Amino acid sequence: MHKLLRKMKKNFASSAGDLSNDGHQTNDMQISATDIYRYRKQRGVNLGSWFVLERWISDTPFRNAKAPAQSDLDVAHGSNAQEILEQHWDTWIQESDWDWIARHGINSVRIPIGYYHLCGADPSVLHATDFQPFHDVYSGAWSRIVRAIQSAAARNIGVLIDLHAAPGKQNNDSHAGTSDRANFFGDVHNQNCTLRVLKSLIQTLTRLLQESNPPLNNIIGIELLNEPHPPSDHALQKWYTEAISTIHELDSSIPIYIGDCWRLDIYADFISHHASSGPLVLDHHLYRCFTSSDIHTSVQDLSRSLADHSASFPQTLKRAAEKIGRAGGGVVIGEWSGALNPGSLRGVPGEQREYVDAQLGLYEKVCAGWFFWTYTKEHGGDTGWSFRDAVDGGVFPELAGPQRNYVDNSEGGVARRNRALEESKRQAFGAHIDYWSRISGSYNHPLFESGFEAGWNDAYTFMLSTPSLSPSVIQLGFTGAWARKRSSDHSKHYWEFEHGFMQGVDAANAHYQAAEN
Incomplete structure (x- = not known):
C-alpha cells in the first residue's frame, strides 16, 4: 500500500x-x-459475542456458568471457565471467517471487548474490580485480540476496538460484563478505573503497532463506552471530556468514538464544542424492533421513514453529520441490523431486504460508516441479526459498497x-x-x-x-x-x-x- x-x-x-x-x-498533506484506514468509508460488521459474550448469540460458553448465567462474570464464576473461554475464542472467528468477510466487501470490524480482556497485557486493569480474582481465566484473551488485529491487517480490514464492558458497568445489560446493576456513574472509582483502562489500552496498542513487522496501521479508532446509560448528559459529557484528554495526551491522532445515548443533536453539539486534533466520531445505534411504536409500525412504513431523506430521522442524522464534520469528526451507525418484530411484518416478499436497503441507502449517503450487528450466531438461520445469514439469504447485498472498477x-x-x-x-x-x-x-x-x-x-x-x-x-x-x-x-x-x-x-x-x- x-x-x-x-x-x-x-x-x-x-x-x-x-x-x-x-x-x-490547501495543506501539503502526505496521505x-x-x-x-481511518478516513475511508467504514463498511463494517460487529464481531459480537467473540470476547464479550451474549447468550442469545452464542450459548455454549455459558454451559457451566453460575446463575443467572447471562454475563462474562457468570461464566468466570463457573467451572472450567478458562478452558471454555479459550476454546470459544479460538473457534468463534477463524481465518476462513476473515476471508469471507473480506470477500464480501467488508473493510472494517468493530470488536467489543471488556476491560478484563486486557489483563494479559496489563494485570493492573483488574485491580479493585469485579474481575480481580479471574486473571488466569482472562489472561489469554489479549493475545487472541492481537491475532485478530493481525488477521484483519493481512486483508486490509480496519479494527475499531470498542470498550463494551467497563468497570462497574456503564449500563444495566448483561453485555456490560456482569449480571449486577450498573454502578459506573454511581462510583467515581469505576470512572477513574476506566480512564486507567483506556490509558493502558492506548499504550498497549502503541507498543503493538511500533513493534509489529510488517507494521500494523489498521486500528481505526477506540470507542470509549458502549451504550452508556448516564443519570444525565452532563455526567457523561464530563467523563467523556476527561477520557478524551487522557487519550490525546498519549496519542493525539487516534479517532475516538463516543456513544450518543440515542440523542444525536445533543452529542453532536458536544463534539462540535470539543474539536480536537484527532477525529471525534459519534456512534449512533439504530434498531426498529424493540419499542411499542416500532412493533405496531409496518416494515413498509419503517423503510419509508428511512428512505425518505426529507423525513425526520434522516434530517436529524444529516444535521448531526454536517455539524460534526465541520468540527473534524463524523457520524457512524455503530450497530444496526435487519431485525424486525413480527408485528411489523406483513408477509410481503422482499420486505426485509427493502428495510435493509433503506438503511444502507441512508447510511451510505449521510454517514462516515456503519457496522452491522452481528457477524454470526451460533444457531444459523437468523437473517435479521446474523450478517452471514443475511447475505446468504439475500437480505443483505452480496457486496458491501460499490464494486471495484479498473482504473x-x-x-x-x-x-x-x-x-x-x-x-x-x-x-x-x-x-x-x-x-x-x-x-x-x-x-x-x-x-x-x-x-x-x-x-x-x-x-x-x-x-x-x-x-x-x-x-x-x-x-x-x-x-x-x-x-x-x-x-x-x-x-x-x-x-x-x-x-x-x-x-x-x-x-x-x-x-x-x-x-x-
Whole structure:
C-alpha cells in the first residue's frame, strides 16, 4: 500500500499546496496508509459475542456458568471457565471467517471487548474490580485480540476496538460484563478505573503497532463506552471530556468514538464544542424492533421513514453529520441490523431486504460508516441479526459498497481523468457562482474551485488505494473532517472551500463508478 500511495502522490501532486487567487492554502498533506484506514468509508460488521459474550448469540460458553448465567462474570464464576473461554475464542472467528468477510466487501470490524480482556497485557486493569480474582481465566484473551488485529491487517480490514464492558458497568445489560446493576456513574472509582483502562489500552496498542513487522496501521479508532446509560448528559459529557484528554495526551491522532445515548443533536453539539486534533466520531445505534411504536409500525412504513431523506430521522442524522464534520469528526451507525418484530411484518416478499436497503441507502449517503450487528450466531438461520445469514439469504447485498472498477493509471488515463476533472469543475463552479449571485453577501468563489479540485483528487487517491484483490472500492468517508484537514484556512469563507470539496468528492465517485477512465 505504501508504494501505491507514493505513486498516487506523484499523480495528484498538483492538488497539494495549491494556492488560490486569494492566497488560500490547501495543506501539503502526505496521505498515509493510516489516513486511508481511518478516513475511508467504514463498511463494517460487529464481531459480537467473540470476547464479550451474549447468550442469545452464542450459548455454549455459558454451559457451566453460575446463575443467572447471562454475563462474562457468570461464566468466570463457573467451572472450567478458562478452558471454555479459550476454546470459544479460538473457534468463534477463524481465518476462513476473515476471508469471507473480506470477500464480501467488508473493510472494517468493530470488536467489543471488556476491560478484563486486557489483563494479559496489563494485570493492573483488574485491580479493585469485579474481575480481580479471574486473571488466569482472562489472561489469554489479549493475545487472541492481537491475532485478530493481525488477521484483519493481512486483508486490509480496519479494527475499531470498542470498550463494551467497563468497570462497574456503564449500563444495566448483561453485555456490560456482569449480571449486577450498573454502578459506573454511581462510583467515581469505576470512572477513574476506566480512564486507567483506556490509558493502558492506548499504550498497549502503541507498543503493538511500533513493534509489529510488517507494521500494523489498521486500528481505526477506540470507542470509549458502549451504550452508556448516564443519570444525565452532563455526567457523561464530563467523563467523556476527561477520557478524551487522557487519550490525546498519549496519542493525539487516534479517532475516538463516543456513544450518543440515542440523542444525536445533543452529542453532536458536544463534539462540535470539543474539536480536537484527532477525529471525534459519534456512534449512533439504530434498531426498529424493540419499542411499542416500532412493533405496531409496518416494515413498509419503517423503510419509508428511512428512505425518505426529507423525513425526520434522516434530517436529524444529516444535521448531526454536517455539524460534526465541520468540527473534524463524523457520524457512524455503530450497530444496526435487519431485525424486525413480527408485528411489523406483513408477509410481503422482499420486505426485509427493502428495510435493509433503506438503511444502507441512508447510511451510505449521510454517514462516515456503519457496522452491522452481528457477524454470526451460533444457531444459523437468523437473517435479521446474523450478517452471514443475511447475505446468504439475500437480505443483505452480496457486496458491501460499490464494486471495484479498473482504473487506467497510464499517462493517457491520467490525462483523460484530469480533463474530466476540469470539465466537472467548470460546470460545478458555474452553477455555484450562478446560485450565489442571486443572494447578497461577501464571497470568495475561488475557494470553491480549489476545494473542488482537492476533493476530486483526494477521492481518487482513496479509490486508487484499493488493494488489487479487494472486490469493493475504498472511498473517502469522513469527507467533512478530511476537508477540514485539507485546508489551512477555516475563516468565514471556509464554507465555499468545503462546498467545493464535497462536490469534488461526489463528482470523482460518480466518474469512477461510470468506469470512464
